[in-house]
Amino acid sequence: MQIKKTIRKIAIMAVLAVSSTPMFGQDLLARQAPIDRRATRVDTMALHLIEQTEASAAVAELYSEWSNKYAHRATALPDSFRIDLRHFCMPTPSRLITSNFGRRWGRMHKGLDIKVYIGDTIRAAFDGKIRVVRYEAGGYGNFVVIRHNNGLETIYGHMSKHLVAENQNVKAGDPIGLGGNTGRSTGSHLHFETRLCGVALNPALMFDFKNQDVTGDFYTFRRSSYNRDSDRATRIYGKSADEPNPVTAAPATTQPSKQKELAMNDSRKSKNQQREEARKAKKEQSKKAAARTHKVKSGDTLYSISQRYGVSVEQLCKMNRIGKKMHIRPGQVLRCS
Numbered sequence: 277m278q279i280k281k282t283i284r285k286i287a288i289m290a291v292l293a294v295s296s297t298p299m300f301g302q303d304l305l306a307r308q309a310p311i312d313r314r315a316t317r318v319d320t321m322a323l324h325l326i327e328q329t330e331a332s333a334a335v336a337e338l339y340s341e342w343s344n345k346y347a348h349r350a351t352a353l354p355d356s357f358r359i360d361l362r363h364f365c366m367p368t369p370s371r372l373i374t375s376n377f378g379r380r381w382g383r384m385h386k387g388l389d390i391k392v393y394i395g396d397t398i399r400a401a402f403d404g405k406i407r408v409v410r411y412e413a414g415g416y417g418n419f420v421v422i423r424h425n426n427g428l429e430t431i432y433g434h435m436s437k438h439l440v441a442e443n444q445n446v447k448a449g450d451p452i453g454l455g456g457n458t459g460r461s462t463g464s465h466l467h468f469e470t471r472l473c474g475v476a477l478n479p480a481l482m483f484d485f486k487n488q489d490v491t492g493d494f495y496t497f498r499r500s501s502y503n504r505d506s507d508r509a510t511r512i513y514g515k516s517a518d519e520p521n522p523v524t525a526a527p528a529t530t531q532p533s534k535q536k537e538l539a540m541n542d543s544r545k546s547k548n549q550q551r552e553e554a555r556k557a558k559k560e561q562s563k564k565a566a567a568r569t570h571k572v573k574s575g576d577t578l579y580s581i582s583q584r585y586g587v588s589v590e591q592l593c594k595m596n597r598i599g600k601k602m603h604i605r606p607g608q609v610l611r612c613s
Contacts, residue, residue: 338427338473344408344442347421347431350474357472357497360426361482361490365399365449367432368392368466371486373515377478377506386476387431387469388514390485392455394436394464400446401430401483409442416467417459420452428482429474433467434458472497480509572608585612 338354368390375389392398404424411418416433420440423429436456440446457464470479482495491513498505570581578600582589593600595611604610 335423335425335427339423342407342423347408347410347412347416347419348429348471348474348476353473353475353497353499355499357427359428359472359482359495359497360493361495362493363448364402364490366483366485366488367399367401367430367468368396368455369488370396370466371488373485374465376510376514377476377480378510384476387433387467388479388483388485390466390468392464392466394454394456396455397451398432398435398453398455398466400448400450400452402426402428402448404430404446406440406442406444406446406452409438409440412459415460417461418453418456419459419467422446422452427472429471431467431469431471433469434461434465477502478506478509480513481505484513486513568611568613570610570612572604572606572610574606576604576606578602578604581610581612587612 338351338357340351343349370390370392372391373388374391375385377388378385400422402422402424404422406420407423407429408419408421410416416431418435418438419431419433420435420438421429421431432453434456435453436458437454438452439454440450440452446452455464455466461467468479468483470477470482477497480491482491484491491509570576570585572581578589578592582592585592587595589600592610592612593602598604
């Protein structure tokens with residue numbers, strides 16, 4: 277009997293031991309989870325630190341100096357350079373491109389014009405440091421230049437107000453100014469440039485304003501294929517020919533171009549022609565209105581009046597409710613049509 281009790285106890289303890297093993301495993305996983313999360317955070321921070329260190333080294337290779345005196349100064353471009361476009365922010369939520377990068381009005385337009393209104397918030401595209409905050413009456417107006425950790429420099433022109441100061445560090449998305457119409461501009465818009473080593477690159481290679489996104493995680497600049505890539509980017513991400521084209525930037529000269537002048541002359545001719553046609557029509561109507569009546573003069577007869585206005589005597593009598601033998605007197609007014 278004692279042996280049976282002993283066996284039963286052993287069996288119960290064995291069952292309890294087996295059933296507690298998964299719980300012990302779950303407890304172990306639960307204790308391990310915070311450690312894994314902390315390790316993941318440490319790995320992420322380490323990776324970000326490595327990326328920043330590599331980016332800083334790349335920027336140091338591209339730019340030999342830091343100056344607040346000039347907006348841009350071209351230096352030698354590398355044969356190729358990989359630009360990190362991650363962790364970006366679109367400078368404005370506007371999707372309307374009003375002018376492409378490239379030749380315009382006989383000169384080179386070195387950025388994209390994006391339609392914004394006075395007072396709209398303009399934001400930094402990437403992390404970086406403010407290099408220039410200035411006003412330029414004959415060009416950018418109120419503008420800001422930012423040197424970014426990915427090697428790019430971005431320029432934001434024609435703003436109504438600055439919201440940052442030179443040598444200030446900014447994060448992607450930080451407000452840097454307000455939309456405006458200052459400098460060489462005839463309509464409120466943002467003039468947005470992307471430069472590498474001071475050389476203007478087509479922003480459409482990197483920014484898709486229509487979809488409020490970048491064109492990829494990275495853009496690799498290659499001198500050998502840049503022009504071809506830029507033309508392709510304009511076709512895909514730039515302003516298409518059928519889009520509206522509000523006036524946003526002043527032409528290269530204050531005088532209108534020949535084509536524009538011809539168009540204005542045609543418009544003036546068309547308006548003058550319309551006015552002349554309207555005047556003639558009004559005059560004709562007046563003549564017709566005057567021809568509807570006739571003031572009887574001395575010597576007039578029903579027959580002579582009917583011949584003059586091309587109606588029969590019967591019609592003339594019917595319109596005036598008179599008889600054929602009725603005597604008409606000078607000064608009497610007769611309807612003739």
